[in-house]
Amino acid sequence: MNNIKKLRNLKGITSKELSEKTGIPYDTLKNYEYNRREPSGKYLVALEKYFNKTGEYILGISNEEYQSSAHYDKETMDAVDESWIPLFSTITSSLKTNDPLTQKLFFNIMVELKAILTSSYMTNYQKSESISLLHDIVTGLLLSIDRAVVHVDDSPIDKDRIANYKQQRVKEYSQLLDTFFNNFNS
Numbered sequence: 602m603n604n605i606k607k608l609r610n611l612k613g614i615t616s617k618e619l620s621e622k623t624g625i626p627y628d629t630l631k632n633y634e635y636n637r638r639e640p641s642g643k644y645l646v647a648l649e650k651y652f653n654k655t656g657e658y659i660l661g662i663s664n665e666e667y668q669s670s671a672h673y674d675k676e677t678m679d680a681v682d683e684s685w686i687p688l689f690s691t692i693t694s695s696l697k698t699n700d701p702l703t704q705k706l707f708f709n710i711m712v713e714l715k716a717i718l719t720s721s722y723m724t725n726y727q728k729s730e731s732i733s734l735l736h737d738i739v740t741g742l743l744l745s746i747d748r749a750v751v752h753v754d755d756s757p758i759d760k761d762r763i764a765n766y767k768q769q770r771v772k773e774y775s776q777l778l779d780t781f782f783n784n785f786n787s
Contacts, residue, residue: 603661606634608652623647653726 609619620627625644632638645656657663717731
């Protein structure tokens with residue numbers, strides 16, 4: 602017997618809502634819930650992502666709810682743990698050379714990250730998705746700026762163009778971050 606109905610009930614949503622959130626047709630989902638059929642690979646992945654549980658747990662094959670990952674490998678985690686203090690020491694030193702607005706913005710981002718990571722009303726999946734979205738926004742900003750620098754030569758006009766481009770990108774990504782954090786806080 603699978604755990605789909607149990608997980609859906611724990612989320613407090615209807616079959617129709619789960620169908621809409623996962624893209625699984627309603628009739629197909631009902632067949633899964635009543636064990637008349639097993640989810641296809643595509644739909645099982647959708648359920649895994651939505652519930653943040655392993656496929657084996659969803660199917661009732663295992664009691665192991667969460668996916669083990671390379672990120673939980675002790676050796677990897679030890680290396681990550683050893684990197685935190687030097688990483689934040691470097692960031693702190695670098696921030697001291699930046700203007701007060703940059704320092705304030707960085708501080709605000711750290712406060713929001715803390716809020717996400719310590720949230721008691723978000724699931725681990727929601728926390729992971731939030732951090733992933735934030736990562737994509739920041740990475741997109743950096744790649745965008747790097748592309749501008751690579752595609753111009755070193756003349757003064759191009760330096761001005763790069764500076765303007767960076768300001769424009771930072772403004773756009775700041776708006777994205779504001780939208781992200783406003784959605785998170787609502």
